[in-house]
Amino acid sequence: MDTERERVRVVIVDDDRLVRMALRLVIDAEPDLTVVAEAADGDDAITVVDEQRPDVVLMDVRMPGRDGLSATRELLTRPAPPRVLMLTTFDSDDLVLGALHAGALGFVLKDTPPARILDAVRTVADGNSVLSPAAAARVIAAATSPQSSYARDSSREAARKQLSALTERELETARAVADGLGNPEIAERLYISVATVKAHVGNLFAKLGVDNRVQIALLVRDAEE
Incomplete structure (x- = not known):
């Protein structure tokens, strides 16, 4: 049995090198998951995903250059696109909402406990969405606030x-x-x-x-x- 082939292949996209390192350590410690590449911005993410064809992309929302929302929209137009799981600190809620409307399967806060991030990666890899109560409350509040463009529309x-x-x-x-x-x-x-x-x-x-x-x-x- 080819264990490597059975692993969920993950690409990490974040402009913070320490965040990428921490996520890689956590993910690569799991027997069913493996990080196949990293990227520091949206343009790099598109190039890496086209090369590696991962199962899941852990995508930061806000990055210099091309942000996570734009990269997600681009990736999800590809034939057989990867499943996208957004990473966020929720300092820009409209970007998160836009990514979800674009087809990302869910989101996790960067301070989420490692075990829950791993569960989220597995859930998204199976084609299911991730909606935690705490994060959902913040997204929905942003979506329905008077200031939100989604609320106005x-x-x-x-x-x-x-x-x-x-x-x-x-x-x-x-x-x-x-x-x-x-x-x-x-x-x-x-x-x-x-x-x-x-x-x-x-x-x-x-x-x-x-x-x-x-x-x-x-x-x-x-x-x-």
């Missing part, structure tokens, strides 16, 4: 119309997603199996026309504002 009526297509159980699932719950927690809250939760979440993606759980959460918040 959002329509409560449009969000409610989208959610009206859901069954009652699907709507309950959507609200649980908006609360930052993972599938096991949703199953416990709604007294259903994890498999049923996964089916409901799949239906939410299809009916709402969204790509990740963050977008579900934003729709719920828009509708309930």
